[in-house]
Amino acid sequence: MANSRANEIDGHMNGIAEEYDYIICGGGTSGCVVAGRLAEDLNVKVLVIEAGPDNANLENVHMPAGWNQNFEKETDWNIVGTPQASLDGRQVKQSRGRFLGGSSGVNGCLCLRGSKQDYDDWGLEGWSGDEMHKYMAKAETLHTEPWFKPAPGEHGTTGPLQLGPHKNAPISDLFMESYKSMGLPYYDDMFTVGAPPNGCGHVLRTIHNGIRSTAADFITVGHRRDNITILVDTSVDKVLIEDADGGLKATGVAIVTKSGEKKTLRARKEVIVSGGAYCSPAILMRSGVGAKEEVEALGIQCKVDLPGVGKNLMDHPLLFFFYETDNPDVSYDHLLYHGNSLASTYELYKTTKTGPLSVFPFGSFAYARIDDRLSQYPEWRNAPCKPGRDAMGQTPNQPNVEFWNTEAYGGPLQYTNFPIDNKHTFGLVCILMNAKSRGTVTINSTDVNEIPTVDHNYLSDPLDMLVLSEGCHMGNEIVTKGKGTKDLVTGSWPRSESHHSYKTREEWVPFVKRFATTCYHAAGTCKMGKADDPMAVLDEKLRVKGVQGLRVIDVSVMPNLNNGHTQMPAYGIGEKGADLIKEAALSAKA
Structure with missing residues (x-):
């Protein structure tokens, strides 16, 4: 095993070879999985290129509750x-992890796979619900507790x-x-199996012994191999695409280090783009792969006209809403926000890896x-349905909304009015499943350092607003009428809001427009599809159409979002993608 975790770059390329078998553009969730699995063959050389730093010394990655400090x-x-018309012109921050491990180091640590029907709906060979659930299980090792009953046969151990x-x-x-008193019965591990569509239960977390587990663990910790080179603080400018065998082939990448040094590196076998829903389409477009008119408008020669690049952007819009309570013992607020409590809570974490900072403060979950x-509502009754x-x-077996409660105040960046001075709160979150609205990712120049332009087009479809606002209405009833919480509520928080007293869905619509935000589940911008799908960027084997030796492997490949969260699909896609590459290598040898 190599002693160093990464080749740190500071204006030079010491230790970097000119050529590798596989070059992976992005050391995020799926990219690290692919690298780790490919490197199991000690005869291949794998290069991982990550735009941000190594995560080894980033305390707020490893400490679960430190996530938003990144x-x-x-x-x-x-x-x-961009400003969102359906959100009163508000702009939504789309934070993503920019370091080794990517957003697996800043997410909610939540393992909600979605139902098997979600993946069956893709209608693509090799991507059924059964297959995707097995790949998600392959990535994991479950550490259970006596009080939790894991779904038999659904979890990985290695x-x-x-x-x-x-x-x-x-x-x-x-x-x-x-939840139970309001018609959502209890099932221990329902969010692993993704069923039933009505119920509540526990959600597994990517945390063990008080430390966050991230995708970087696939290529560091106990899985660091000498045939993996990790290049951090380095951006992929573009994929090199050349004429070969009567067609086009990806032969390497052009990179730029943090200090501005430029270099080209060669790939003997394949280039894998794993930049996520925002950066993967940007890399492809800078490489000349995308909608012809968009690419050429930037002065880039269009190598492959694929109009679907950067389209089909999806997310799960959500709402946080908080309640004030005079019960001081139900939440962690007093351990985080009152007086000097955070200092002692932090010391507890440093010395024992326990306490509120050792967990991610989201509690019980439900589907509905x-x-x-x-x-x-007539707009629901009259909407066309298949x-x-x-x-x-x-289908009736898939949820419309998801709920979870918070165990302390906090959430999106707009929630900054913390309940200090011995105030106490708790919150509920409502997430819209299977939103109909679609957005775009574009680039405005060839500058590798320019951030992509992201337009999620949130809630632009009227049905999205209808379902999310009705979900919030139901969530408020769960809080104010449910057996466990109805006697806790003394008001809304902040006190300037009065949502605890809302009686109709219509009252929720202005609140949704003011506070709806992202669940950080961006996906779909390099989607897979069948040969006759003009907007498909990839085939079922994750190969970029029209280019040999080039794949995209991350959640941008998803044709539709799962009814869950995207962390576990990102791991599953990485596992599946690595197997597809290995199969291709074996076929080439035959």
């Missing part, structure tokens, strides 16, 4: 979306990703009671079908 810094891509159940704060146990509630599907395209 934002607004060089460890964040600092992408801000993967580098360490995960386990989350021990609830008192407020989360009370929420579980409220709300079509009975939606049926009162057989067996609702107006959002969901």
Whole structure:
């Protein structure tokens, strides 16, 4: 094993070879998985190129509750979306991890795979729900607890990703009671199997012994191999695409270090783009792969006219809403915001890896079908539906919304009015599943350091606003009428809001416009598709159409979002992608 974790770059290229078998553009979640699995063959040389730094000494990556301390810094891509018409012109910050491990180091540590139907709906060979769930399980090692009942046969025991159940704060146990009393029955491990569409349960977390487990673990920690080179603080300018065998072939990459040094590196076998939903389309467009008119408008020669590059951008819009309570014992606020409590809580974490900083403060989760509630609205009843599907395209076995409660105050960056001075709060989050709105990612120049332009087009489809606002209405009823929480509420927080007293869905619409934000589940901008899909960028084997030796492997490949979170699909896509590359290598030898 190599002693160093990474080849640190500071204006030079010491130790960097000219050629590798596989070059992976992006050391985020899927990219690290692909690299680690390919390097299991000690006869191949693998290069991982990451725009940000190594994560070894980033305390707020490894400390679960430190996640948002990585934002607004060089460890964040600092992408801000364009003004959103349906959100009263607001711009939404699209924070992404910019360091080794990527967004697996700043996410909620949450393992919600989505239902198998979600992947069956892709309709692509090799990507069924059964297959995707097996690949997600392959990535993990489950560390369970006596009080948690894992779904039999659904979990991995040998993967580098360490995960386990989350021990609830008192407020989360009370929420579980409220969910159950409001018609959402309890199932221990429902978010692993992705069913049922109505119910509550525990969500596994990528945390073990108080430390966050990230995708970087696939190529560091106990999985650092001498045939992996990790190049940090280095950006991929473009993929080199050349004429070969009567067609086009990816032969390497052009890179730029943090200090501005430029170099080209060669790939003997394949180049893999793993920059995520925002950066993968940007790399392709700078390489001359994308919509012809868009690429040529930037002075780039269009190598392959693929109009789907940067289109089909998806996310799960969500709302945080908080409640004030006079009960001081239900949340962690007093351990984080009151007086000098944070200092002692931090010292507890440093010495024992326990306490509120050792967990991510999201508690009990629930899925809900709300079509009975939606049926009162003519726009829902009159919307066109495919057989067996609702107006959002969901089957009866897929949820319309997801809920979770917070165990302390906090969330998106706009929530800055913390409950100091011995105030106490708890929150609920409502997420829209399977949004119909689609956005775009574009670039405005060939400058590798220019951030892509991101337009999520949030809630532009009226049905998205209808379902999300009705979901919030239901969530408020869970809090204010549910068995476990109804007696806790003394008002809304901040006090300038009054959502705890809202009686109708319509009252929620202005609130949604003011506060709806991202779940950081951007996906779909380099989607897979069948040969006759004009907007597909990739085939079922993740190969870029029209270019040999070039694949995209990250959540940008998803044709539709799963009804869950994107962390586990990112791992599953990485595992599946690595197997596809290995199969191609074996076929080439035959």
